[in-house]
Amino acid sequence: MEGLLTELVGLVSTLRGEHGCPWDKKQTMEGFRTFLVEEVYELIDAIDKKEYESIRGELGDLLFHIVFIARICEERNLFCMAEVLSEIIAKMRKRHPHVFGPNEDRSGSVEQRWEQIKKEEDKDYSPLSGVPSILPALSRAYLISRRAAKLGFDWDSIEAVYGKLEEELAELKEAQTSGGPKHIEEEIGDILFTVVNLSRFHKIDPEAALRGTIDKFIRRFAYIEQATNVETSDMKTMDALWDEAKKKEKKGPEGPFG
CATH class of the missing domain: 1.10.287 (Helix Hairpins)
Structure with missing residues (x-):
């Protein structure tokens, strides 16, 4: 497998090289963002449909895009693919001390250790600010609410979430009769966020x-x-x-x- 990755890195280097593909040579990292997002969603679609041959193909497409972006960065003298691999390996080893640590420390939960290590790595780290704003709204809401819940900011029971949903629906009806479009938009947002939390309690990805x-x-x-x-x-x-x-x-x- 290592040889195949090396071959892929070389292939991308050739495509971007002097005698490579004109289209590939003119691509930029910023311009490649759209292609990257498209490939991720194609992979998600294949996973949802359980089309395993498609999953294999989409994983390959995604890997190609990752190597391609790394190559662009190498051309800018920023970093190379080897550094990308080295960094992620080191990071995962560090964040799994219960597996790779000298004494395989298993005290505390895995998630607690993970969060603690991330705080040590970044003094400005916040569980909520770490959620990318570019995520689809439902996914972002799900991750934010889940992280807030881990910090103790959560309802005591699912019944309380249903109660909150009823409260938000009532507020929407009130806004419909006495509020403007902005107020209605805000209340609909509150309802959607509450439904996301309801999904979380049911352990369902909204x-x-x-x-x-x-x-x-x-x-x-x-x-x-x-x-x-x-x-x-x-x-x-x-x-x-x-x-x-x-x-x-x-x-x-x-x-x-x-």
Whole structure:
């Protein structure tokens, strides 16, 4: 495997070299961000669908992009791929003293040790500020709420979260009658954040849950499109077809969107 990684590094070097590919040679690290995000989501999609051959391929694509960006940095005399590998190996060894430590210290929880080591590495480290702002909102909310909960800022029970959700829904209804668009937006945000916490209590990734619901909606709407002309059909007809699609899947609550 080590030889294959070396071969990939060499391949990228050739692509960026004097006699390499014109397109690859003109790429920048900043411009490659879009491609990198795309590859990550393609990998996530393959994982969600359990398409293992696709997962293998997407992992390769992602690795190529990582090596490519490292090559650009090497050309700028910033660092090379070997330093990337060396640093991550050292970091993981340091953050797993219970595995790689001299005495395999197993005192305390793994997560507590992990957080303590990160604080030692960065004096300005904060569990919340460490969550990238570029993450999709649901994923960011999930990570932030989970980290806050680990610090003790959490509800005592899931019933309390349901109570908070009811409270936020009531505030939204109030904002709808007496508030402006900004107030309504704020209340909807509060509801979404509470639902994320509800997902956390159920140990459900809200991002994955919503992706699943979107896929389900697309499947059922496609069933309607195959059965009728959606541009001329009435809601009663489409709702009946929606129910047919639900019965075929044998899951889902009542209603046109669930």
